[in-house]
Amino acid sequence: MRTILLGPQRFMTTAGTALRSLGVDGPVATINAGWEEREDVVDELDTVLDGRAHHLRLYHRTFDVLAKDEVFAAAALAFRDRHDALLSLYRLRLHHSMEGVYDVVRRTREGEGRARGEVEGRSRVEGSGEPASFGAVDDAVEGVRHVDAWYAAQLKGLYADLDAAAPLDSSGVIAWHRGEISAALADSSALVLTGGHVGTLLRALRLFAIRIPDDLPVIAWSAGAMALTERVVLFHDFGPEGASEAEVYDRGLGRVRGVVALPHARRRLRLDDRDRCAVMARRFTDQHCVLLDDGTALELTADGGLPRGARILGIDGAVHELGAAAATSAPAGAQGATT
Incomplete structure (x- = not known):
């Protein structure tokens, strides 16, 4: 099972290099539902992926379901309000x-x-x-x-x-979309999950019951990287209304275990506030709080653990590199993560 977590791709594009490092041929399935209305604006992504992208269009498929399945649409609206x-x-x-x-x-x-x-x-x-x-x-x-x-x-x-x-298994339109998506994944040599709105991405992944085969290589960044984890944590210390507390927003796919993914860490975390960072590391002490900044590329080890050099928050509030001698006792211990 090969999984590569990248830093944001807005200012430093590394997805193409990561894809080539996998050494795979054939189409590359992409899930960019987090882009919402811009899901089909993919010229730049197509270029980065060497013209091999097969876009699954989960965001547009979601609206097709809402338009054709009135029972699910009503249940989804009630769920959103609750x-x-x-x-x-x-x-x-x-x-x-x-x-x-x-x-x-x-x-x-x-x-x-x-x-x-x-x-x-x-x-x-x-x-x-x-x-x-x-x-x-x-x-x-x-x-x-x-x-x-x-x-x-x-x-x-x-x-x-x-x-x-609204039992999802009883919906004909959802079943049709799921069948198409499963066939596309089966014919793909790799899967790419991009960033965007993580809530929208998670809802689409759940609606279409996305199950990533263990042997399918995955590259993900930003919201996509968060969606691969067991629990998705939202955070922003520099929001328009000031700092907001990190919140456990939802479950992820669970392909990446023992990790809280923190994209845009330098731009969204007060890394100079040792007390605040220490509290965050202690709150998620069963997992590693992993910083995914521009240029970061982390390929998980064969048993699903983080590689040496991954930057994590320690319980002392400082940033450490995983595996470094000075960090052996400082970072929060992660169950299931290889150190």
Whole structure:
């Protein structure tokens, strides 16, 4: 199973080089549903992929389904409204939970008072080698994970309701599109997933039950890279309304495990804010928070792990290269990831 994660392609195009490194011949299936209305504006992509692209057009196929399957269209509209309401509640709870974490971190830095029975500031637990307040920070972060888990459970329920209201397997038009897509993937030598709106991309992948064969090489960047992971985390510290907290938005395809993909990291994360980055790494301590900046090209190892040199957030809030001696104890440990 060969999988290559790339940095954004807007300013530095590396997809062509990655494709040639695979050494495969034949058509290359592309999924660029995240581009939405621009899905068919593919001249540049065709050039990068040496004229071998076979565009699956999942975004346009989605609108064909909505136009021809009234039952699914009504269920999808109800799902969208309920999901919006759930996201509103999740973001409200997440904001308050994260504020609590940052309050504990600030109190720790200032050395004021006590938190959960542990001495804060510069004091040390005898023999532990770590600040006593780390227990308070971790416990506060655990509260955020609880909110994430609550949202994930509620979202799973919404999907179950959607499936019950409009069983996808009973739709003739969806079945027809799925058949075409499966045949195209079977005839392809590789698959490319581009960036764009990750929510739109995820909905299209789910609607058409995209299952990527293990032996089909995949190249992905930005939203496409996020969609390959087990859980898609949205983040933006420099949004138009200021910093927003990273949120566990949805499930991904799960081809890439033990990874939280962070495209455009330099442009979207306050990497100079060590406390904020440390909290993020601790929140997802079961996975590596991987920075996918311009020029990044990471081919996963044979067993699906990250290669040496992958840039990740450490629990100390710094950026480390995976496998470097200085990073062995600093980054968050990832279950299922090869280090």
